[in-house]
Amino acid sequence: MRLQNIFVEALGLASLSQAARIYVSSYSGNISTVALTPKADGNLSLTPIALNTGCSPSPSWLELDSITSTLYCTDEGISNSTQASFSSFQTSSNGTLTLLNKIATPNGGVYSTIYSNDAVVAIAH
Numbered sequence: 001m002r003l004q005n006i007f008v009e010a011l012g013l014a015s016l017s018q019a020a021r022i023y024v025s026s027y028s029g030n031i032s033t034v035a036l037t038p039k040a041d042g043n044l045s046l047t048p049i050a051l052n053t054g055c056s057p058s059p060s061w062l063e064l065d066s067i068t069s070t071l072y073c074t075d076e077g078i079s080n081s082t083q084a085s086f087s088s089f090q091t092s093s094n095g096t097l098t099l100l101n102k103i104a105t106p107n108g109g110v111y112s113t114i115y116s117n118d119a120v121v122a123i124a125h
Contacts, residue, residue, distance in 0.1 A: 021049075021095060023064065023071055029056030031073060033095035050095035054102065055087045060110045063092070071097060072114060072122055077107040084109060086123060 019037040026032065033050040057060035057080060063072045069091045077084025084107040089097035111124040 021091075023062050023091075025055070025059035025062050025073065027078065029053050029058065029062075031055055031059055031062065031071075031089075031097060033097065034090050036097070041085075050097065052089065052097040052099075054064065054089065054097065054099040055085070057083055061112050063112060063114060065114060072112060072121070074109040074112040076109055077105075082107075086112065088119065 019035050022034050022036055024032045031052045031054070032048050033052075035045075035047045035049050037047065038044045039045050055075050058076045058078040059073050060076040061074040063070070064070070071089045071091050073087045073089065075083070075085040075087065082104075084105045085102050085104050086109065087102040088100040090100055091097060102118055105123060106125060108125040109123040114120075115122070115123050
């Protein structure tokens, strides 16, 4: 099985016939928006198209609410235990993220999930 098929299946896409966007967090403090585009030879191309530092210093988990186009980010606060946070961003068609809200959280959050029906967030530490 080719790497492309594994990657597409991991993303939960039936096929990738046009460009898709993925969001990538990094302990560099960045959230990168990356265009994932199929190439004529059957491979995939990854191209960074936007960068945001609004969830720094150490973003650990991203979750996209596809209904509201809101991206949520859990910041672990590795480099400074007083800077851990949970942020929300509005996504856009050009890949940029606009910070909606950022709240302080206890240090060490590594995973979060949104319960949209009740507007409740759970963060695992």
